[in-house]
Amino acid sequence: MHNQVPRSDVLAHVGTNLRHLRKEAGLSQEALAAASGISRRMIVNLESGHANISLGSLDRLAEALDTTFLKLVSNPERESRRLEDVMWRGKSALSQATLLGAAPARQDTQLWIWSLDVGEHYKADPDPEGWHEMIFVLEGTLQLDFDTETQIVQANDFTIYSSAQNYSYTNAGNCVLRFLRSVSS
Incomplete structure (x- = not known):
């Protein structure tokens, strides 16, 4: 399906941000999988930068982590007013x-x-x-x-x-x- 995030720096940000936000929330990969409805295998692959994921699934992960889509996908070193x-x-x-x-x-x-x-x-x-x-x-x-x-x-x-x-x-x-x-x- 082509409703996927492309392989790019965005996935590197997702992997790093996901791992950081998951640990900050005190969740294991299994607990995040249960809370989001996203498989543990997908979470492992995302955190290692080896998976594509739909925009809707990124929303579900953000919601399970009680954060925003933006915090999950953004380069933490870049101002959110101009992401591009x-x-x-x-x-x-x-x-x-x-x-x-x-x-x-x-x-x-x-x-x-x-x-x-x-x-x-x-x-x-x-x-x-x-x-x-x-x-x-x-x-x-x-x-x-x-x-x-x-x-x-x-x-x-x-x-x-x-x-x-x-x-x-x-x-x-x-x-x-x-x-x-x-x-x-």
Whole structure:
């Protein structure tokens, strides 16, 4: 599945941060696996930098550690207002999601820039209750599919919705789709 974090420095940060946060919380790998629903083997591989994991699974690990997604994935030496880390890659080199930065909120507020090549698709895991997304399409046509409806968002238009539900992004046009995505809790 291509809803995975790419191999990059981000995974090195995840491994180091995960190990530090897990130990700080006084949890064994087994206890974290039980609390998050992520296998112990995946946690071992993440901590050693030898695994890819979905963005939704990273959210579950952060929640189990009583921390934020941002603290789990960020370079601890870099200011969170300007991160600029690629967090997802699609099948095409033109499809990726970059976490631009974040600001403090109840939990997190994140700013992303996404691009999806023609025909590319991203299926998201639902966020916890209270999370929302705001999307502004820069170029192309975004198709948002929810369980009960589909929204089409054209260039220079936006949408706001609860991300505490099943949803997916699809490039419904015939050129590269680019959009800004703000996530807040």
